[in-house]
Amino acid sequence: xxxxxxxxxxxxxxxxxxxxxxxxxxxxxxxxxxxxxxxxxxxxxxxxxxxxxxxxxxxxxxxxxxxxxxxxxxxxxxxxxxxxxxxxxxxxxxxxxxxxxxxxxxxxxxxxxxxxxxxxxxxxxxxxxxxxxx
Numbered sequence: 001x002x003x004x005x006x007x008x009x010x011x012x013x014x015x016x017x018x019x020x021x022x023x024x025x026x027x028x029x030x031x032x033x034x035x036x037x038x039x040x041x042x043x044x045x046x047x048x049x050x051x052x053x054x055x056x057x058x059x060x061x062x063x064x065x066x067x068x069x070x071x072x073x074x075x076x077x078x079x080x081x082x083x084x085x086x087x088x089x090x091x092x093x094x095x096x097x098x099x100x101x102x103x104x105x106x107x108x109x110x111x112x113x114x115x116x117x118x119x120x121x122x123x124x125x126x127x128x129x130x131x132x133x134x
Contacts, residue, residue, distance in 0.1 A: 003088045010075045017068040021108065024061040027054070028115050032122060039126035047127060051120065058119075062112045069105040076101055 001009075031054050039047070080098075082088045 003090060006075065006079055006082075006088075007090075007093070010072065010079065013068055013072045013075060017065060017072065017108075020061055020065045020068065021112075024058070024065065024112055024115070027057055027061065028119050031119050035119070035123040035126045039123050040129060047123075051123065054119070054123075055116075058112075058116045062109075062116070065108055065112060066105075069108060073101055073105065 034050070042050070076098075079088065079090065079093060083090050083093065
């Protein structure tokens with residue numbers, strides 16, 4: 001694989017991960033709005049279905065984000081290895097510390113898991129709250 005192909009692949013994974021994160025934020029936002037508006041009005045069985053669907057979609061998106069981040073780390077490691085061997089001439093690539101790539105993965109995992117549990121907690125809170133529909 002050439003330098004250009006690797007960089008394009010790297011950029012593609014970053015772009016895909018960003019789209020997945022924003023897609024996940026959109027799903028969470030929709031779920032929070034739905035929770036605020038109707039969580040207290042729906043039946044117990046419908047609430048279970050809604051929570052199940054939200055959990056399934058969240059799990060798929062979180063897992064895809066994790067897999068993309070894992071592949072991105074592997075691509076970065078490969079590019080840096082090839083650069084050190086003298087196979088690539090990428091003077092600008094690799095100036096960020098390696099720990100930053102690792103930390104970003106953990107931050108994304110924490111944010112998505114935290115968002116999921118926060119959404120579920122808010123949904124359950126809204127189910128128990130009494131709204132004044134006046």
